[in-house]
Amino acid sequence: MRQSYRIIPVYTADVSGVCSALYELGGMVVMHDPSGCNSTYNTHDEIRWYEQDSLIYISGLTEIDAVMGNDAKFIRDIEETARELQPKFIALAGSPIPFMNGTDFPAIAQVIETETGIPAFAIPTNGMHDYTYGAGLALAKIAERFVQPSGAAKVTGATRTDISDVTSTGRSSHTLNLLGVTPLDFGPQQNADCMKQILAKHGWQVTSIWAMGDSLENLSHAAEAEVNLVVSSVGLETAKILKEKFGTPYVIGTPVGDFTEDLVMALEQVTNNTNKKKKSSEEESTSGGQDEPEIPYLWNRLSTSPEITLIGEAVTMGSLAAAIEKKYEKAVRVLCPLETNAGLLAPADHITKGEEEAENYLKDAKIIVADPLYRPICPSHSQFYDLPHIAFSGRIYLKRYKDILTNTTYLL
Numbered sequence: 001m002r003q004s005y006r007i008i009p010v011y012t013a014d015v016s017g018v019c020s021a022l023y024e025l026g027g028m029v030v031m032h033d034p035s036g037c038n039s040t041y042n043t044h045d046e047i048r049w050y051e052q053d054s055l056i057y058i059s060g061l062t063e064i065d066a067v068m069g070n071d072a073k074f075i076r077d078i079e080e081t082a083r084e085l086q087p088k089f090i091a092l093a094g095s096p097i098p099f100m101n102g103t104d105f106p107a108i109a110q111v112i113e114t115e116t117g118i119p120a121f122a123i124p125t126n127g128m129h130d131y132t133y134g135a136g137l138a139l140a141k142i143a144e145r146f147v148q149p150s151g152a153a154k155v156t157g158a159t160r161t162d163i164s165d166v167t168s169t170g171r172s173s174h175t176l177n178l179l180g181v182t183p184l185d186f187g188p189q190q191n192a193d194c195m196k197q198i199l200a201k202h203g204w205q206v207t208s209i210w211a212m213g214d215s216l217e218n219l220s221h222a223a224e225a226e227v228n229l230v231v232s233s234v235g236l237e238t239a240k241i242l243k244e245k246f247g248t249p250y251v252i253g254t255p256v257g258d259f260t261e262d263l264v265m266a267l268e269q270v271t272n273n274t275n276k277k278k279k280s281s282e283e284e285s286t287s288g289g290q291d292e293p294e295i296p297y298l299w300n301r302l303s304t305s306p307e308i309t310l311i312g313e314a315v316t317m318g319s320l321a322a323a324i325e326k327k328y329e330k331a332v333r334v335l336c337p338l339e340t341n342a343g344l345l346a347p348a349d350h351i352t353k354g355e356e357e358a359e360n361y362l363k364d365a366k367i368i369v370a371d372p373l374y375r376p377i378c379p380s381h382s383q384f385y386d387l388p389h390i391a392f393s394g395r396i397y398l399k400r401y402k403d404i405l406t407n408t409t410y411l412l
Contacts (some may be wrong), residue, residue, distance in 0.1 A: 259326060
């Protein structure tokens with residue numbers, strides 16, 4: 001029971017993560033579930049639901065179909081809908097009931113793709129993981145199925161900038177993809193636009209944003225970028241796939257405050273190393289000149305007793321911690337309650353599994369920066385600063401995101 005929650009809510013589940021990641025890409029996402037997963041997603045997790053259309057469906061799984069394993073109805077309903085709407089792809093996401101029944105989603109996806117001619121794939125969700133897992137797998141599937149080698153993909157109705165400067169790797173110079181951008185971590189579209197503008201000021205052009213405010217056509221050109229920037233843990237699996245397929249190196253970190261300078265330095269360093277390695281060898285290599293990913297927010301972290309505690313996703317909070325330490329020279333620790341965290345945390349940071357463990361780490365906290373719904377489990381003697389997180393509190397504090405952006409401490 002140590003991992004149970006009695007006061008604070010749980011984070012958005014993996015199924016909602018899939019829907020959020022694929023929302024704007026023109027595909028059809030089908031949750032195989034009676035109804036609960038869809039109602040949770042559209043009423044709590046998805047801030048675009050009332051303003052932007054997307055093909056998000058629920059299968060309406062009945063008890064008798066679940067017991068009897070009637071997959072034919074599920075397949076027929078999807079195929080009829082797909083033939084009418086002609087989505088760019090079909091994504092199947094599982095929930096607890098089909099997971100317990102052992103539903104063969106990859107086989108169902110293969111049948112649907114064969115019979116409709118529309119790319120279809122399954123994402124192994126079961127409602128028991130958090131959004132970083134589901135959204136990460138969803139974007140990785142897009143990378144596997146749709147990203148083409150440089151120069152091979154075709155853009156349909158996409159606006160792109162002509163860049164004449166090409167590096168020795170054959171990619172456009174000073175271009176990057178932003179990986180792991182969803183409203184669950186970054187809120188409204190203006191935050192994604194803000195990151196893009198900050199990078200542009202430092203001489204970096206964004207080729208594609210995975211996957212918020214961008215199209216599937218633009219994402220298919222991701223191999224043309226010189227480097228990938230993983231701005232949240234959601235983008236980590238995609239970065240690994242693009243590195244394996246195309247040799248594209250990647251850097252992990254979010255452009256926030258004074259930390260942006262370190263991030264840009266890491267981007268320059270990685271791309272320079274890649275270009276030098278390409279020039280020095282005539283043999284093709286998929287290593288991208290990089291054995292391990294660069295994580296600049298882990299550089300030079302203060303090792304003294306932490307005065308400030310941040311709670312949230314590993315990459316965004318780690319980057320904010322680095323920015324605060326650089327600007328205020330106060331030690332910061334990150335508490336990460338999410339499962340995608342391997343290799344993304346500093347030695348002084350902690351993984352929290354459940355409300356009781358989080359509450360225990362917060363007992364000695366002097367200053368806490370977290371979603372407002374964490375306040376009830378924080379000690380009364382600590383100073384608490386609100387930093388809403390869509391994946392935790394949903395739409396409750398959505399109107400306050402604009403105010404947070406104007407605060408230099410949280411400026412993205």
